[in-house]
Amino acid sequence: MRRSAFRRSRGDAPFRLASTGAGVVLLAIMAAIGVFLVVKAIPALQANTSNFLTEKIWNPNAVEPAFGIGALAFGTVLSSFLALVIATPVAIGVALFISHYAPRRLAAVLGYVVDLLAAVPSVVYGLWGVVFLVPFMRGPSEFLNTYFAWIPIFGGDQVVGKSMLTASIVLAIMILPIIAAISREVFLQAPKTQEEAALALGATRWEMIRMSVLPFGRPGVISAAMLGLGRAMGETIAVALILPATFGISFEILGPNGNSIAANIANGFGEATAVGRGALIASGLVLFLITLVVNMAARLVIARRKEFARAA
Template structure:
């Protein structure tokens, strides 16, 4: 017979009816969340298996080293292709975009969360969220129509006065360069990093902020001592999410990158390509071996993205107090 209380197993203290109902709901929720996690792992494993299965025939037909070859001629009767230049361009452009976007995004997030008046902060927050929803093809068209001609002057200035720095060197400065592509990627990932960092900074403990101000700290000192340490895991996670978006971006970089297969640190010259852009440019005209080669390059991008995320989790876990906040 049901009563207002239910006895725990082993004769321990009774549970109230509401507590008993909550305890009954814990089991299904635990099973559902565990199943969701397992399903995610199964999907990732299925993607990896698909990529490997479709890439093996092309890799077997390849007459060059897939990891070090700089040319891409996968549709020839004797296929010869490699991922070296594409992987280099993908990593270089993505990290340049991350270096450009992250400080600006953190500044925007701090201004919205701790400096701007409430109405202005709400308006800027909506604008940041809208920028994150703009299709990538729009950024690509804006970059090729406006940014490429606009950046010729600044690129020439960097080459003339800072050409002694290897990344700004080169004998010829062009509009469609690695620098312009990285700028477009930085603009694309900036709203993502800013939006996540803003939400993390807003969760900083108010008591710690008020205590720092009460002890005579300025607003910047309060942010440096109370907000930034608390938000560091969130900022790292946001940056890694933006880095993954930059690595996998296709249309924007396909419109801007000069699509060359060279390894060069000169970001102002006609050097630059990425795995995603090469897939977009070559998939429509590829034969069976060519499509397999492009899928193999996609597998490399999959592995690079996975390693980047694992490295981010390792960086966070090095500091236990930050790991607890991020969990």
């Protein structure tokens, strides 16, 4: 009976409404992003004279617009995947270093240093990439091309600094902190009793980690890598500054080819016509859907072990 009196207090209903409303606004924004991208993409897609999903050229500003997502989607997936391949082992190492190797006192500070990598704005990485890494990568790229050309991705006749490989390295640096942060949380939660049992049975530190920490952390690391993948796909400015912005599909990551959806939006927006803008919005919609799927999948893996979600 008291409870009903309590509930009727003036001001409670409006406040409850406001906070519920804010939550609903958030859902509405997510829905609106999808709706408005679709609405503004449709006119351009109708004006398109070729197949949007398979065409490899991007020429939406012409009198007869012809554009397709093929080459861009390929570049986005390839560069993000390469970044993931580079970043994940390093990130696992970093996470293990902070959770199981570094002295306890230093661990927090060192973790903060890795987090600082995430605080550097992406345009700064882009600038660093163009001015420093692109010339720097010419040597190693020549080396790979000379001695490892029998591996198809290192083949090709032309070797340049502004390549898919350089862009992927910059992306790897940018997604490393998030993968490391989540993996670290997971590794720290590995059951202490199992670790101690392994050590007591005479396991070395590595054997203990392989037997008790890594199996426990595997789902967390997988979802961390997927979150990193989502981030790499959406990364725009650094890639836009580094990739040569050509259209075409090639696995030769040392050569002068490569582009991504996000980079194309940044590079093409300035001179886009009305149809051109619609085409860019259509490509953004594709990017939105890809990252949505990747992120949802990662979240569903994480959600099974709720306690890891904190670090993200």
